[in-house]
C-alpha cells in the first residue's frame with residue numbers, strides 16, 4: 377500500500393496508532409477492547425480503534441443531550457456556516473479521505489473520491505437548506521386566527537451506517553441533522569473504523585474552532601452491541617440505520633418498542649429492464665458498472681437484468697464480452713475496475729450464491745472464482761460472475777452483496793418485465809433501458825416500478841444526493857439525502873393563534889358559559 381501513499385493519508389487525517397478520542401475529548405469516548413482494522417486490499421493492518429463501553433456511551437449521550445440544548449438555539453444559518461467550514465475541510469482532505477476509504481473498504485480509488493464528493497455535495501445542499509427549513513401556512517376556518525406549522529430541532533439522532541459507504545451515508549444524515557439543530561451519535565461499521573475516526577476528527581476540529589458545544593458530533597465504535605445501546609435508548613428520538621434487512625428488522629423493533637422514529641435504508645434487489653428499444657451500448661455500460669462497481673456491494677448494485685427475448689442473445693453476448701475487459705486488482709491502482717470484497721465472510725457468501733444458483737437450475741455464463749497469487753494475498757478478490765436464472769429462484773430473491781448478476785428473460789410487453797422486476801421483497805432501485813416513450817412512461821406509472829428509485833436510460837446505482845434516497849417494502853421505507861428528507865430530523869409543530877377578543881371554537885361548536 378505504501379506506493380499509494382497510505383501512511384501519508386493516515387497522517388493527513390490525524391490518525392494515530394491507537395485511536396480512542398478526539399481533540400476535544402468530549403465528542404467520543406473509547407475505553408473498551410481494541411478493534412483492529414485489516415485492509416481487504418492487501419490484508420495489512422490499517423490501524424486500531426478502541427471500542428465504546430457502556431460507561432463511555434453514557435458519557436457520550438449525556439454530552440450530546442447537553443450540547444443539543446445549546447445547539448438548538450443557534451440560528452440555523454449559523455449552523456449552516458459551521459457545515460460550510462466542515463465542507464471546506466472535506467474539499468482539502470478529499471484525496472487522503474478517498475484513499476483511506478479505498479484502502480480500508482476496498483472500493484476503487486475513483487469511487488472513494490466519488491464518495492467524498494457525495495459528502496461535499498450533501499454539505500453544500502445542507503448549507504442552502506439551513507435557510508430553507510420551511511413550514512406551510514394555512515387559512516384558519518375561524519376569523520381573526522392564523523395557522524401555520526414550524527419545524528424545530530428533534531434532539532439526539534443516532535446514525536448507524538454500513539461498511540460499503542463508510543463516509544457518505546454518515547454525512548447524508550449528519551449534514552442535514554446538524555443544520556436542523558440536532559446532535560448526532562454515529563455508530564459506523566466495525567469493518568471500517570478508521571474512516572469513521574477520520575471523519576469524526578474533521579468534524580471535532582471544525583466544531584471546536586467554531587465554539588460549537590461538545591457532543592454535536594459523536595462517534596461510538598464497536599459491533600451491534602454498541603448500536604443496541606442507542607436503539608433501545610429513549611433519549612435518542614430518531615435512529616437512522618443503513619444496512620441489511622436482517623439488521624433493519626432488529627433495529628426497527630427495538631426503536632418501535634419505545635415508540636421512537638426510525639429511518640431505514642436497507643437491502644435492494646435492483647433490476648434493469650432491457651426492452652427491444654434499448655440502446656445496447658449504454659445498457660452494457662450501465663449494467664456492468666451497476667453489477668461490478670464497488671464489487672457489487674452497493675445497496676443499489678444491479679443484481680438482475682431483465683431482458684426481452686427478441687434482444688436477449690444480443691445483450692447476453694455484449695455483456696459477456698464486456699466482462700472480459702474488467703480488470704480486477706488493487707483498487708488504489710487506477711487501472712483496475714474492481715477491488716476486493718470487504719472480507720472472507722463476504723467471499724463465502726459470494727461462493728454460496730454461485731453454488732446455489734447452479735443447484736436451482738441456473739446456467740453460469742461468466743465463471744466466478746476467488747483469485748489467488750500475487751496481488752491477491754488478502755483472499756478477498758473475486759471474479760464478477762453472471763448466471764442465467766429465473767426470478768423465482770430462492771437465491772435470486774435474496775440480496776447477495778457481491779458481483780453476481782442474474783440474467784432473466786421476459787417475453788410479451790413491458791408489463792411482464794415490470795411484474796418480474798417487482799416480484800421480489802426489496803424495493804430500492806430500478807431502471808429501464810428503452811427509447812420507447814410508452815414503455816418508459818408505463819414503467820414510471822402507478823402500475824410500473826414499485827421502488828423508491830426508478831430510472832430511465834441510466835442504471836440502478838450512482839444516485840445523486842439531490843433526490844430523496846431510499847426504497848419501499850423490505851428496503852424499509854426511509855428517505856435520506858435530498859428533496860425534503862430533512863423533515864425527519866425535525867419535529868413539526870402546528871400553531872394556531874387567535875388575535876381577536878373572542879374565543880370561537882373550531883367546527884362551529886357552541887360552548888357558552
Ligand code: UN1
Pocket residue numbers: 494540541545618673674675676836837838839840
Ligand atoms: C448504499 O449503497 O448504501 O446510489 C448507498 C448509489 C450511491 C449510494 C449508495 N449514491 O450508488
